[in-house]
Amino acid sequence: MKWESAVQFFAMGGYAVYVWGSYAAAVAVVVVETLLARARLARALAAAPAPETPAE
């Protein structure tokens, strides 16, 4: 393992803000986009008209 401690890992050699800022944005994009796409699909399915019930 190249890192000696978790603190050292998270410090990223002094580049923590830049490295974690990049990965945080990527995670945020993936999570938000996934949720939005799934919500859109659920909404579209719910909005589709239900089949007509057979006449009684």
Place this chain on the structure above:
Amino acid sequence: MPKLNWFYFAAPNTFYPLAGKMVPWFAVAAAVFAAIGLYIGFFVAPTDFQQGEGYRIIFVHVPAAWMSMFLYVVMAFWAAVGLAFNTRLSSMMAQAIAPTGALMTFLALWTGSLWGKPMWGTWWVWDARLTSELILLFLYIGFMALQASIDDPRRADRAGAVLAIVGVINVPIIYFSVQWWNTLHQGASVSLTRSPSMATTMLWGMLVMALAAWMYSIAVVLVRVRAIILERERNADWVRDLKAKGATK
């Protein structure tokens, strides 16, 4: 199912369930590749002799930038097919790809900015690579805005297709910008014609992360295209049948 032919799945009603079956596989593949890629990127790849640990932004920056360009070409391809052959699903694919492409472009710019600050001393510079990538973001946004502004979906498809096709010219400009102009952005680290100018483990981390970005993009685009299919075909018989069967996903 009739005899296997590719056009069978070109109809929205046959593609909808197929896409639904494919999504989990691509999503799982994306997660697996991301886990492997991040492991290589953070625990196997060595510290860069010039940039220290700061270079590790590469494992998200390069895949996002590649996807931003590649998705644009795929989007324009489907838009063009829809324009030429009037195939409904092609235009829906183009529409489904645009938001993912825009987000990948945003990520490429965002991570590039966070990389530029410590290494170049600036968040942003009007250099050819950065400017053309920003134009790519505007093209995606323009495509979506244009489509959203036209009520008739088929007319929106045609107008969007023209914009998407014209905008393709920007993709080779982005790619070759670092050769054609004197840019602050470095040249390509990976090319088909010479060996890569980086450590093997760094390269592998980047390629595996690129695969993850591919799998993720396919999964999320398939979810979105299913939503678009339903939005546009809500009154079709097959959608009613789907609802009658109690489909909830």
